[in-house]
Amino acid sequence: MKQKTMTVQSVRRLNHTMAEMKLSGLGDAVIHPGTFVNIQIPGYFLRRPISVCAADGDILTLVFRIVGKGTEYLSAMHAGETLDVLTELGNGYDMKKAGDRPLLIGGGAGIPPMYALAERLLKEEKRVTVILGFNGKDEMFYTEEFERLGAKVIVTTVDGSAGIRGFVTDALPSDCTYFYACGPAPMEKALYRLLDIPGEFSLEERMGCGFGACMGCSMETRNGPRRICRDGPVFAKEELLWED
Amino acid sequence: MGRLSTELCGIPLENPVIPASGTFGFGYEFAEYYDINRLGSLSFKGTTLNPRFGNPTPRIAECTGGMLNAVGLQNPGARAVLEEELPKLKKVFSKPIMANVSGFSVSDYVETVRILEAEKQIGWYEINISCPNVHGGGMSFGTDPSAAFEVISSVRQVTDRPVIAKLSPNVTDIVSIARACEKAGADGISLINTLLGMRIDLRTRKPILANTTGGLSGPAVFPVALRMVYQVHKAVRIPIVGMGGISTAEDVIEMMMAGASAVEVGAANLIDPYASLRIIEDLPRVMERYGIEKLSDIIGVTEQEKM
Known part of the structure; x- marks a missing residue:
């Protein structure tokens, strides 16, 4: 996990539900496909976890669905505004x-x-x-x-x-x-x-912290309880208990 | 000892800041982010006699100025905590540890403490008689003075280490519960646990939390916590660990003025993993601004000022 202050480069609507945001300031953060970032949004207490769509040099691309007021806020941001972002969260794809x-x-x-x-x-x-x-x-x-x-x-x-x-x-x-x-x-x-x-x-779940501290997003697996945010969000098929 | 030092039940603390149980896991994962020996101590994840998965998800909901959680005491059980979690913590943390213990019967609490007694680095037991998210235990012990007395006096008999009773704010008279704990032999009181709350999803018209209700924490609860610390401080002679929405060095000072000898930082750790460290680093500057030479000088000072 790395905490970064990132700067909005662009925001555009992809359709009536999805938005794309490009942020600069990845710095030394290494972005692995399948990991997510957790964004502090002014005026809201909990961060918003959003999966990584692309990373190119210093630029991070997020594509997200506008589901509530937090994501609505993000979709209305302008170039030059900054966000507090926790990066490198979760395990990512193997x-x-x-x-x-x-x-x-x-x-x-x-x-x-x-x-x-x-x-x-x-x-x-x-x-x-x-x-x-x-x-x-x-x-x-x-x-x-x-x-x-x-x-x-x-x-x-x-x-x-x-x-x-x-x-x-x-x-x-x-x-x-x-x-x-x-x-x-x-x-x-x-x-x-x-x-x-x-x-x-x-997998997806409502998260508290996004880095494994609160046990807010736990799930039973074949290997015992796992935190979706920290032990996941990616789980091998054979770990899941989805038979029924 | 430095300007930030304080003392809790006879054990010195380098500073008063202790991450609260349930917001810091078993500590070692935070050691990836900073040296956790900078903390006063840490209160580890609420431990029960047997392993618990806890409640179904969603367990988390947001609200203005805070959050609701209904985790339901997920933990691997006392034996695994002793044999697997604490050895990992001890590799990265060398100070006395606060052991947070919960249960569903008096004997649960007693047996859990007995198991944890094998760990020499435990400094205090924080006996959680206030979890709002489990049924048939937890909070039911902390909402009735005689039940609180029974748990604390029973635990008192199986350890010589300081016993701190963690109280629920979901009561009519916090002072009577605190007094019962003191009478039962508690060495300290910690408060507050979370306030019982609820949210509804407007689309589904159902509760957001699978457990229907959950515990409210975060800056929204700070004034309630402060008021209760102040009331309990006036009523008991044992030291108090104040908590509830603390997120800045100013909050720490205010809580200590109300009567806390040390503080716990909870929800703030979840939105900023560096929160506890940042608060410690901010303290000297904020003390300067308010003319405070030593933190130990201000414990309960507000009540004295009034007289």
């Missing part, structure tokens, strides 16, 4: 396990962490397939960004307004070596049942 043909699956607000992961895996010359699941065309974002990276991109929409009609589970390819998934709990649990390749899930 990229060593990817194999030659990793499958990345993101659903809605769970898509952003897949971007940094795809970027890194493509640099390692893996054949990366990305499934991006949305409710409808009006909620789509970042599909072109993923294509520009050079990943094979499959889009699904629940209402059929773009890509394959249905859920990410309706578009699963059969020739992948390992999966990484992040999205709403029903999506992750469906993937847990359907995928027969090994892989890992990124």
Whole structure:
């Protein structure tokens, strides 16, 4: 964990629910795909944990859903304003396990962490397939960004307004070596049942501290109680107790 | 001894700042961020006789000026604390440790203390008779003077180390509980635990917390805590550890003026892992501003000033 004062470079709305924020000031922070940052927002007591979408030199990119007043505040910030940010939180994805043909699956607000992961895996010359699941065309974002990276991109929409009609589970390819998934709990649990390749899930929970002190985000696993913020947010499939 | 030094139940403290139980784990993880020997002491995660997972999630909700938690005493149990957690803490912390103990029956408390007695570095037992997030224990001992008396006097019989009773603010008369603890042989009183609260999610119309209710902490509770420390200080002769929303050096000084010999910092650690250290570093400058030479000079000074 490193505490940084970061400066807003840009904020833009990607659609009616998602926003993208670029911040400078990473300094010596090393950003690993699947980790998150925890942001102090003026006027609010608890920090807001947000997964890392991309990191390039000194610049951190966050893409987040505007769900409440805290994220609304972030989405209305201007270039030059500063934020107190705890970086390098959580474990991140285990990229060593990817194999030659990793499958990345993101659903809605769970898509952003897949971007940094795809970027890194493509640099390692893996054949990366990305499934991006949305409710409808009006909620789509970042599909072109993923294509520009050079990943094979499959889009699904629940209402059929773009890509394959249905859920990410309706578009699963059969020739992948390992999966990484992040999205709403029903999506992750469906993937847990359907995928027969090994892989890992990124989880979400209301957090107190975000660095393991308060036990606010604990979960029972096959290896006993684990803190989603500190022992996760990424957990291997076999650690999870999602049978029922 | 320095300007920040104080004393708690006969044990000297280099400074009065102690991270509060439940906001600092077993301490060693914070040693990755700074030298935790800079702290006065630390109160470790509430320990029960048997391992506990605690309550279902969500366990955390936010509110103006603070937060609600309903963790429900998640801990690995007394034996694992003694054999696995404390050895890790002792590698990075060399001062007397405050052992926070909770239970669901008098014998739970007694047995837990008996197990922890094997650890020589424990300086104090902080007996939590005030957890609002578990049923059939915890707070039920701290809301009735005779039940509080029974727990504290029973623990008193199995250790020679100082016993500090941690009180709940969710009572009509905090003074009667504090007096019962003093009479039972407590060497000190710590207060306040969290205030029982609740939030509702407007979209689902359901409570945000899976436990429905949770304990309120953070700056919002500071005036309540201060008032209770002040009232208890007037009523008992044993030292007081004041806590509840402390987040600045000014808050520490105010709490000590109300009657606290030492303080605990809780929720502030969760939003800033460096909070306890920052408060210690700020103290000399703030003491200067208010003409305080030694912190030990101001304990309970407000009551004397009034007379």
